[in-house]
Amino acid sequence: MTASTTDHSAALAFTPAPAPASASTAPRLTSLSHGGGCGCKIAPGVLSQILAQSGSAGLLPPELLVGLETADDAAVYRLNDQQALVATTDFFMPIVDDPFEFGRIAATNALSDVYAMGGRPIMALALVAMPVNQLPLATIGEILRGGQAVCRAAGIPIAGGHTIDSVEPIYGLVAMGLVHPERVRKNAGAQPGDLLILGKPLGVGVYSAALKKDQLSPAHYRAMIASTTQLNTPGPLLAELPGVHAITDVTGFGLAGHALEMARGAAASLQLDWASVPLLPGVAELAAAGCLTGASARNWAGYGADVQLAAQLPALAQSLLTDPQTSGGLLVACAPDSAAAVLEIFAREGFEQAAVIGQVQAGRPGLQVRAAGR
Incomplete structure (x- = not known):
């Protein structure tokens, strides 16, 4: 270089x-x-x-x-x-x-x-x-x-x-x-009791598979471009909040893979509520039609042993949790009383679909995915 x-x-x-x-x-x-x-x-x-x-x-x-x-x-x-x-x-x-x-x-x-x-x-x-x-x-x-x-x-x-x-x-x-x-935010700082907030919806890998098959509509292509070219500018603003303990971005290993990295770094268990995870428009339907990447299966083969999926989850949840995200969203672990401020920063920066998707718990490092929250 x-x-x-x-x-x-x-x-x-x-x-x-x-x-x-x-x-x-x-x-x-x-x-x-x-x-x-x-x-x-x-x-x-x-x-x-x-x-x-x-x-x-x-x-x-x-x-x-x-x-x-x-x-x-x-x-x-x-x-x-x-x-x-x-x-x-x-x-x-x-x-x-x-x-x-x-x-x-x-x-x-x-x-x-x-x-x-x-x-x-x-x-x-x-x-x-x-x-x-x-x-x-x-x-x-x-x-x-x-x-x-x-x-x-x-x-x-x-x-x-x-x-x-x-x-x-x-x-x-x-x-x-x-x-x-003092404002460096590692992927390893999550604490038991923290809430997990995702900044961008999932589905870029599904969109890319559909594009290769000429099955991606113009509207979904525009959604793909809008998501993948949106700079993750909330990062430094979130780092100014003392209640934000960890940040990472969700990219090629999918939401499950990068959540596992956060869990291992914190020596804690992460629990996701699948019903709260935002998806890009039409992603569920495209995935059901077979628009999935080979990377999704490789991701599951690499870390699936550390992921517990609830029996009530939809059949495609595994593929979407492992869907490789290109230029994906920030995954944030924060104290519950900071969640409103985190969501406000996301909204102010143009990330309207940011959502609370789970929590951090004490326990063996791993990932549990429920069909819905309590």
């Missing part, structure tokens, strides 16, 4: 190089990738094995406030008593065919990890891997323009990056932000 713009041309200097594709012969973006969005993530069970083999020994300075310990959303490094640096990276293959929207979605998703730690983004670096002989240069430019549009909306520059020629189109960001050390 480098922030030098002079590196870009060198990274693409391959000899000999056939002429780039023209717009008239260009393939659909999604046809060039074996998976899309956060559904590209390595399955959780496989990832655990890889990380176990890599070892955790190494330099761990006291300034490193958040590292690999609880699979948190970003690393956090204390700079001084007032500032800590939040650093993260995220990239993936196309989830939609519109290059501008793909760039917007990927950039929004990458910045989400900074917000989830309670930080405010300050700048980003672009990660660009493109099949330059299959995609028109104008298409690649639109992907980058989409990412730039999101960063402008977040009030930050894309200050550099790195590019390579690749067999599949990949775009994302290295994102950096700042947070007061």
Whole structure:
């Protein structure tokens, strides 16, 4: 990785190089990738094995406030008593065919990890891997323009990056932000008695599967774009509330997977009320019609042993709980007397469907899903 713009041309200097594709012969973006969005993530069970083999020994300075310990959303490094640096990276293959929207979605998703730690983004670096002989240069430019549009909306520059020629189109960001050390919100701080609040409805993976099958309506496509390009700006505002104990964002491992990470980090049990979990419009019907991703099944295979599903749950609940979310919502654990303030912040920032979906309980780390609340 480098922030030098002079590196870009060198990274693409391959000899000999056939002429780039023209717009008239260009393939659909999604046809060039074996998976899309956060559904590209390595399955959780496989990832655990890889990380176990890599070892955790190494330099761990006291300034490193958040590292690999609880699979948190970003690393956090204390700079001084007032500032800590939040650093993260995220990239993936196309989830939609519109290059501008793909760039917007990927950039929004990458910045989400900074917000989830309670930080405010300050700048980003672009990660660009493109099949330059299959995609028109104008298409690649639109992907980058989409990412730039999101960063402008977040009030930050894309200050550099790195590019390579690749067999599949990949775009994302290295994102950096700042947070007061006392306002860092890990995924491991949940406490027994806390309520769980979800900021965005589920169903992006179902939408993406329907899109690949040409079964996604224009209205549902618009809902998909609106959800995946909505910046998780409530994060730093929520971190200012003393009653907010933990925050994470729901992405490729699905709601169940990221809730389990929160449970393990807190050494507590999380209980979800399925009837309270918000869904994007039409998701239940599309899932019933078979619009499900392979990542959903891989997610369940990786962590399903730690999830208890109530017998009364609808048949598709498991698939929707494991549905990979691209640029998903924040999952917040807060004291009950802070729930109203949390929901007010979500509403003020444009997250009208944010909802209380469960609670944290003392007990063995795991996830229990009930059909409805008490």
